[in-house]
Structures are given as C-alpha cells and as structure tokens.
Amino acid sequence: MTLTSLPLNTLSTKRLCVVALACLMLSACGGVDPNSPLGQRKAIFKEMLKTSEDMGGMLRGRVAFDGQRFAEGAVKLDGLSHEPWKHFPAVREADHSSAKDDVWQKQARFQVLASSLESATGELVIASQARPFQKSILSPAMDKVEGACDACHKEFRDY
Structure with missing residues (x-):
C-alpha cells in the first residue's frame, strides 16, 4: 500500500505526526x-x-x-x-x-x-x-x- 492509496484521514494523521515530531526535535536542539x-x-x-x-x-x-x-x-x-x-x-x-x-x-x-x-x-x-x-x-x-x-x-x- 502506498501513501497515496491510504485514506485521507490516515494520510493526514501521519503527516501531522511527522510535523509534530520534527517540531519537538527542533525545539530540543539547544534553543535559547x-x-x-x-x-x-x-x-x-x-x-x-x-x-x-x-x-x-x-x-x-x-x-x-x-x-x-x-x-x-x-x-x-x-x-x-x-x-x-x-x-x-x-x-x-x-x-x-x-x-x-x-x-x-x-x-x-x-x-x-x-x-x-x-x-x-x-x-x-x-x-x-x-x-x-x-x-x-x-x-x-x-x-x-x-x-x-x-x-x-x-x-x-x-x-
């Protein structure tokens, strides 16, 4: 199954998780x-x-x-x-x-x-x-x- 064949809500949820994880990682990178x-x-x-x-x-x-x-x-x-x-x-x-x-x-x-x-x-x-x-x-x-x-x-x- 490819990402494009996933139902929209699953694809959106995965994207949201990736974005949230990226934000968390960046915020932990020595911010002042x-x-x-x-x-x-x-x-x-x-x-x-x-x-x-x-x-x-x-x-x-x-x-x-x-x-x-x-x-x-x-x-x-x-x-x-x-x-x-x-x-x-x-x-x-x-x-x-x-x-x-x-x-x-x-x-x-x-x-x-x-x-x-x-x-x-x-x-x-x-x-x-x-x-x-x-x-x-x-x-x-x-x-x-x-x-x-x-x-x-x-x-x-x-x-």
Missing part, C-alpha cells in the same frame, strides 16, 4: 530562552547587525541610498548600542554564549569598549542629521561604529 540574559542580548545584537548591515549597504551601494531611512537607522542603532550590556550578568551564566570568559574577567576593559560603541553611534546620529546627506560625512562615522564593534568582537567574542 528569549527571556534569559543570553536570549535578550542575542536579540539585541541581531537587531544591531541587521540595522548596521542595511546602513552599510546603503553607503557601499549594495542597497539604494535613502537618507531618511539611514538617519532613522542611526537613531535606532544608537538606542540599541546602550542595551546589550545590561544583559551581561555579574557572574557568567552556564550557557552556550559566544562571549569569552574575559567579558567577566576584564569588566573594566569590556565597559570601555561598550562606551566606545555608544559614543560612535552617537556621532553617527549627529553625522546623519547634516543635510544634504553626504556619504563623505556618513561613511567615516559608520566606519567608526563598525570599528568599535570589531574591536570588541576581537577581544571578547569566541568565534
């Missing part, structure tokens, strides 16, 4: 609790990455430049840049984080780099307020943001 500190900071970092990639794409010609959207992205990125740090608890939690132990062992240095990113995104907001929009003003400010991200990743992220 979105309300945990790790889940919170991962969500913020993903949003930061998406926002900065869109903005960088505009400056590099991969995405059509839209000055208003760029300026809005700068404000959004600046707001996000102040958020992830509060989701690094004082003591490292037992998780599967990409953060190196140095985040907790070298807190002063970590905070310096976090402040550097916050300053860079603030400068990007200021640069994006100048009219008319000029890539010659926006690109160095965006490069500074990307450099701040990169510096922290090199020192504190375990790839």
Whole structure:
C-alpha cells in the first residue's frame, strides 16, 4: 500500500505526526530562552547587525541610498548600542554564549569598549542629521561604529 492509496484521514494523521515530531526535535536542539540574559542580548545584537548591515549597504551601494531611512537607522542603532550590556550578568551564566570568559574577567576593559560603541553611534546620529546627506560625512562615522564593534568582537567574542 502506498501513501497515496491510504485514506485521507490516515494520510493526514501521519503527516501531522511527522510535523509534530520534527517540531519537538527542533525545539530540543539547544534553543535559547528569549527571556534569559543570553536570549535578550542575542536579540539585541541581531537587531544591531541587521540595522548596521542595511546602513552599510546603503553607503557601499549594495542597497539604494535613502537618507531618511539611514538617519532613522542611526537613531535606532544608537538606542540599541546602550542595551546589550545590561544583559551581561555579574557572574557568567552556564550557557552556550559566544562571549569569552574575559567579558567577566576584564569588566573594566569590556565597559570601555561598550562606551566606545555608544559614543560612535552617537556621532553617527549627529553625522546623519547634516543635510544634504553626504556619504563623505556618513561613511567615516559608520566606519567608526563598525570599528568599535570589531574591536570588541576581537577581544571578547569566541568565534
């Protein structure tokens, strides 16, 4: 007997079981609790990455430049840049984080780099307020943001 010759209700039941089993297996594959500190900071970092990639794409010609959207992205990125740090608890939690132990062992240095990113995104907001929009003003400010991200990743992220 083939699957196509089974009565519809049996075929539907088998498909439903396969889908349910697949969902259960995927949910057991190391999902991160979105309300945990790790889940919170991962969500913020993903949003930061998406926002900065869109903005960088505009400056590099991969995405059509839209000055208003760029300026809005700068404000959004600046707001996000102040958020992830509060989701690094004082003591490292037992998780599967990409953060190196140095985040907790070298807190002063970590905070310096976090402040550097916050300053860079603030400068990007200021640069994006100048009219008319000029890539010659926006690109160095965006490069500074990307450099701040990169510096922290090199020192504190375990790839």
